[in-house]
Amino acid sequence: MDAVPELGEIARTARVVALPMVTRFRGITVREAMLFEGPEGWTEFSPFVEYDDREATAWLAGAIDYGWRAAPEPVRDTVPVNATVPAVDADEVAAVLERFPGCRTAKVKVADPGQTLAQDVARVAAVREALGPEGRVRVDANAGWGVDAAERAVHALAPFDLEYVEQPCASVPELAELRERIAYLDVPVAADESVRKADDPLAVAEAGAADVIVVKAQPLGGIHRVLDLTRRTGLPVVVSSALDTSIGLAMGVRLAAAMPELPYDCGLGTASLFTGDVVDAPLRPVAGALPVGRCRPAPTLLDRYAAPPARFDWWMERLGRVHAVLAASAPA
Ligand SMILES: O=C(O)CCC(=O)C1=CC=C[C@@H](O)[C@@H]1C(=O)O
Numbered sequence: 001m002d003a004v005p006e007l008g009e010i011a012r013t014a015r016v017v018a019l020p021m022v023t024r025f026r027g028i029t030v031r032e033a034m035l036f037e038g039p040e041g042w043t044e045f046s047p048f049v050e051y052d053d054r055e056a057t058a059w060l061a062g063a064i065d066y067g068w069r070a071a072p073e074p075v076r077d078t079v080p081v082n083a084t085v086p087a088v089d090a091d092e093v094a095a096v097l098e099r100f101p102g103c104r105t106a107k108v109k110v111a112d113p114g115q116t117l118a119q120d121v122a123r124v125a126a127v128r129e130a131l132g133p134e135g136r137v138r139v140d141a142n143a144g145w146g147v148d149a150a151e152r153a154v155h156a157l158a159p160f161d162l163e164y165v166e167q168p169c170a171s172v173p174e175l176a177e178l179r180e181r182i183a184y185l186d187v188p189v190a191a192d193e194s195v196r197k198a199d200d201p202l203a204v205a206e207a208g209a210a211d212v213i214v215v216k217a218q219p220l221g222g223i224h225r226v227l228d229l230t231r232r233t234g235l236p237v238v239v240s241s242a243l244d245t246s247i248g249l250a251m252g253v254r255l256a257a258a259m260p261e262l263p264y265d266c267g268l269g270t271a272s273l274f275t276g277d278v279v280d281a282p283l284r285p286v287a288g289a290l291p292v293g294r295c296r297p298a299p300t301l302l303d304r305y306a307a308p309p310a311r312f313d314w315w316m317e318r319l320g321r322v323h324a325v326l327a328a329s330a331p332a
């Protein structure tokens with residue numbers, strides 16, 4: 001990676017926000033994020049709070065890439081996005097989809113801890129009903145199933161015509177086995193955690209364990225690194241969010257805009273899962289798409305959503321530790 005800016009240069013403008021969410025998503029109802037300004041503009045460092053420093057290092061590299069290095073030229077000026085449906089009850093689906101105007105594709109969370117397959121089926125059925133036969137429905141299990149449970153679930157969900165099943169199982173060998181077992185159902189397998197949390201993000205593609213790969217700019221070390229990775233996989237790519245504020249979402253949009261091919265709608269509509277944001281015009285989908293361009297936080301919103309002082313201190317300490325790890329791994 002490129003030289004890392006001094007810690008003081010990053011810390012000088014750093015702010016920490018806590019954005020309230022509309023519904024619980026991946027176990028949280030408030031999203032904390034650190035924002036700071038580099039020569040290219042504002043950028044975001046927001047590894048989930050339970051991630052250790054090692055995992056957070058790639059997120060900091062991603063934040064620095066977007067703040068300190070010119071982004072690659074876009075080849076499109078808007079990016080189509082999907083609605084993201086948390087693990088809500090089926091009768092709440094219509095209200096969730098209303099927050100994603102014009103989106104023809106929906107990603108539905110399934111295999112949530114404590115929920116049953118019957119609840120997943122009911123939720124996916126409600127999404128298919130709402131989108132109609134032309135809509136595209138994908139599901140994301142976040143590695144919540146073993147191979148047998150995944151096979152049963154994909155069998156039960158396939159009648160709703162799935163675009164793909166994202167990270168049904170945790171490991172690459174499990175994904176490979178499931179992919180063979182469900183080949184007759186014609187439901188492609190997408191890899192997410194097997195890309196962004198792996199030591200080798202290309203291993204899942206090389207093992208032939210996925211048909212599609214999901215990439216996220218911040219967790220994978222930034223726009224330039226992801227473009228390099230995706231060039232090498234040869235698989236179709238879906239750019240998705242890391243549940244970022246509109247600052248980080250704009251980074252994802254910029255990555256998606258630079259992809260030579262973009263066959264799938266991107267999972268970047270997640271500003272609609274927040275009740276507030278740091279920019280005056282949050283990056284929420286309009287007519288199913290997001291515009292390409294940088295976002296600047298509004299000072300009043302940085303104040304309104306400022307995290308409590310103890311949380312600011314926690315993030316500054318985390319930044320210091322993670323910066324030290326990153327600086328030690330970078331060329332002088
Ligand atoms: O892909 C989408 O529709 C939205 C982004 C999204 O689902 C996620 C963002 C951040 C963390 C993850 O748990 C989750 C995912 O697994 O893809």
Ligand SMILES: [Mg+2]
Pocket residue numbers: 140142166167192193214
């Ligand atoms: Mg996922």
